[in-house]
Amino acid sequence: MxxxxxxxxxxxxxxxxxxxxxxxxxxxxxxxxxxxxxxxxxxxxxxxxxxxxxxxxxxxxxxxxxxxxxxxxxxxxxxxxxxxxxxxxxxxxxxxxxxxxxxxxxxxxxxxxxxxxxxxxxxxxxxxxxxxxxxxxxxxxxxxxxxxxxxxxxxxxxxxxxxxxxxxxxxxxxxxxxxxxxxxxxxxxxxxxxxxxxxxxxxxxxxxxxxxxxxxxxxFDAWSVKLTFIGLSVHPGYAKNKMINAVDVACRFFSQIPEYETPERTEKREGFYHLHNLSGNAEIAEGKMIIRDFDVEKNEKRIDYIKSLISAYKKRYPGLKIELEYKHSYExxxxxxxxxxxxxxxxxxxxxxxxxxxxxxxxxxxxxxxxxxxxxxxxxxxxxxxxxxxxxxxxxxxxxxxxxxxxxxxxxxxxxxxxx
Ligand SMILES: [Zn+2]
Known part of the structure; x- marks a missing residue:
């Protein structure tokens, strides 16, 4: 004692x-x-x-x-x-x-x-x-x-x-x-x-x-995600129906991430997406995110959502390439x-x-x-x-x-x- x-x-x-x-x-x-x-x-x-x-x-x-x-x-x-x-x-x-x-x-x-x-x-x-x-x-x-x-x-x-x-x-x-x-x-x-x-x-x-x-x-169950958007740069004066502006598409893409599932809108046991880096130009753009939750299934759903956005964007912008890399950082x-x-x-x-x-x-x-x-x-x-x-x-x-x-x-x- x-x-x-x-x-x-x-x-x-x-x-x-x-x-x-x-x-x-x-x-x-x-x-x-x-x-x-x-x-x-x-x-x-x-x-x-x-x-x-x-x-x-x-x-x-x-x-x-x-x-x-x-x-x-x-x-x-x-x-x-x-x-x-x-x-x-x-x-x-x-x-x-x-x-x-x-x-x-x-x-x-x-x-x-x-x-x-x-x-x-x-x-x-x-x-x-x-x-x-x-x-x-x-x-x-x-x-x-x-x-x-x-x-x-x-x-x-x-x-x-x-x-x-x-x-x-x-x-x-x-x-x-x-x-x-x-x-x-x-x-x-x-x-x-x-x-x-x-x-x-x-x-x-x-x-x-x-x-x-x-x-x-x-x-947290933690993932890191990297998205690379590969577009097509053309002289802006003659770009109609030709240019695929990678950085512009990337901005639209990330605006589809649920706004209420971000670090600044979540607490306690709620998970989130966090876009922490975005850079690029008309030809190529790159966005880096982390994804966090206490349940691995919920994070897997977030990855699935990103994948479905990718296929939608590829249809919307023919010729656009989007490369996705993701990895499980810790459990x-x-x-x-x-x-x-x-x-x-x-x-x-x-x-x-x-x-x-x-x-x-x-x-x-x-x-x-x-x-x-x-x-x-x-x-x-x-x-x-x-x-x-x-x-x-x-x-x-x-x-x-x-x-x-x-x-x-x-x-x-x-x-x-x-x-x-
Ligand atoms: Zn400490």
Whole structure:
């Protein structure tokens, strides 16, 4: 059982680590092709390696691609418990500066509007994030107004580190073997690109994003689509009945995509088409789309609709060629988690034991966990506690950091109860 003294230790230790980690710049770069995408991420990796070694972990390593791996051996008598992996990402989103982050702890939040030292115009209130209502009386951490905070996902990193330090300080808390992996470049979609699956156990959890209590076992089913329109360019003065204006046809074509099925018109479990690039001239034009939904069948219907539009347009503009390329980018991870129900059950139980209500949410995007799940390592996501990510208003209540640590401790206990 976790007692009050342990909780206080968890809170102090995790907040201290969090404040330290967010001050290390780890912005990833979508335009870089190196691994990791930015050298700065290695600096946090080096700090974590030192800390993991001082906590007595084994096989501690920062590899050439910027991944940190470590192993915590099982408590005595718990060697037969199925090992689990705990994963968090070290990088922060390139959408907002992560340089010189100056975290501020707002003690005893009074429910009012929070202001920022470095930008007097910027405010944070319940209008921005209704969850703030639940955090009155708690300590809240923000950045200073000129950067993001980086709770996504340094909160996850700090929570895992504090769980390790809690196990070291309180050996009465038992656990099986725990594998740690901190990844670079999650925010640029490359967090598992160079991951060494040999160093991961059969089952993992990511601790990333999300308010207290969140458990994510679903993500989008995702497709990318490219359409190439090949027309016929003719001198515009003499083009009657001859020219097939590829870019003009492409504009008409994409206007047939249902307007109410776009990112700006959908939420929750609704899917969409998203035309994100259109270019061309009379001779040739190209449009790129992504298609997203939680149900693969609904996405397949969208592809069928595009195919039917293509045949209609070919009839309407004789001589026009339309080439269609599409590919399945990633699948809803639910498909991979369903056969291993106990992974989700243990997470649910651990969240409840930490005194929180479990909030199942479906991720309107992909995650490293989703990619790992597809690669044979089922990996649901558990909250790290932050809100308003990728923004200068990003914040986290310190209680959420402590609660996530409790969840990790209980999670290990749940796995120990039911060895497979
Ligand atoms: Zn994240």
């Amino acid at each position: 976790i007692n009050e003294e342990m909780k206080e230790f968890m809170l102090n230790d995790s907040v201290e680590r969090f404040i330290k980690y967010v001050q290390v710049e780890t912005t990833s770069d979508e335009n870089s092709s190196s691994n990791p995408s930015t050298k700065e991420q290695l600096e946090l990796g080096k700090i974590l390696v030192q800390e993991l070694e001082s906590l007595g972990l084994k096989e501690v390593e920062l590899d050439e691609f910027g991944y940190v791996y470590a192993t915590l051996p099982a408590s005595e008598g718990y060697e037969n418990v199925e090992p689990i992996g705990l994963i968090a990402h070290m990088d922060t989103s390139p959408a907002v500066s992560g340089k010189n982050v100056k975290p501020i702890v707002h003690k005893n939040y009074d429910g009012g509007t929070i202001t920022f030292r470095k930008d007097p115009e910027l405010t944070l209130s319940k209008e921005d994030s209704k969850e703030l209502e639940e955090y009155v009386g708690l300590d809240i951490i923000t950045a200073s107004g000129d950067t993001l905070l980086g709770a996504d996902d340094k909160a996850g990193v700090a929570e895992i580190m504090t769980a390790l330090s809690t196990w070291q300080k309180y050996p009465s808390l038992k656990h099986g073997e725990i594998k740690i992996c901190f990844t670079p470049d999650e925010e640029v979609g490359r967090g598992t690109e160079k991951i060494n699956k040999e160093k991961l156990p059969k089952y993992c959890y990511t601790f990333d994003g999300g308010e207290m209590g969140e458990l994510e076992i679903e993500c 809803n991870m639910k498909v991979y988690l369903e056969p291993h129900k106990h992974i989700v059950d243990h997470a649910e139980k651990a969240i409840e034991r930490a005194g929180l209500e479990v909030k199942y949410t479906a991720i309107r995007g992909g995650t490293d966990g989703a990619r790992l799940s597809a690669q044979g390592i089922p990996t649901p996501n558990i909250f790290a506690g932050g809100l308003l990510f990728h923004s200068r208003k990003e914040y986290i209540p310190t209680l959420a950091i402590q609660k996530a640590v409790e969840v990790i401790i209980y999670l290990a206990e749940e796995w120990s109860k039911k060895p497979n």
